[in-house]
Amino acid sequence: MQLDRADRKLLRALVTNGRATQQELGDAAGLSPSAAARRQKALEDAGIVRGYRADVNLRKLGLGATVMVTITLDSQSEEAMGAFEAAVAEGPSIIRCHLMSGRNDYLLVVRAASIEDYEIIHRQEIARLPRVARIETAFALREVVNRTVPPRLLG
Missing domain, CATH: 1.10.10.10 (Winged helix-like DNA-binding domain superfamily/Winged helix DNA-binding domain)
Known part of the structure; x- marks a missing residue:
């Protein structure tokens, strides 16, 4: 279109x-x-507008920490990736997951109440994901831009 x-x-x-x-x-x-x-x-x-949803302020709901987690699997086989992706889809604290190019296989975005809360999420959710060889974690200090559409597409 x-x-x-x-x-x-x-x-x-x-x-x-x-x-x-x-x-x-x-x-x-x-x-x-x-x-x-x-x-x-x-x-x-045409599938350009996929749906409508509420923009929820997770900080107001007690989830003030945004955590970026990079994952490297022990194999890039279909079986390994399928098992990992199925498990991630069930992760109660994971809000986004991207298959990546480059050194890491996946990028997860997790929302947590605090660093201490993330430690629990790490132990009980992230570290238990199948076929994970390496986990690296970074905490967002502040959100600068959060858009659903790049402004250049809207004219």
């Missing part, structure tokens, strides 16, 4: 406020509410 200027404006409005009304979306994109609704549906049907 090729995006025009109105589509980009509509996406910008949705990224800013996923609960915007059709009137608000139309105003933001220079469209009527019904045209905005049709374009929004087209963006959803």
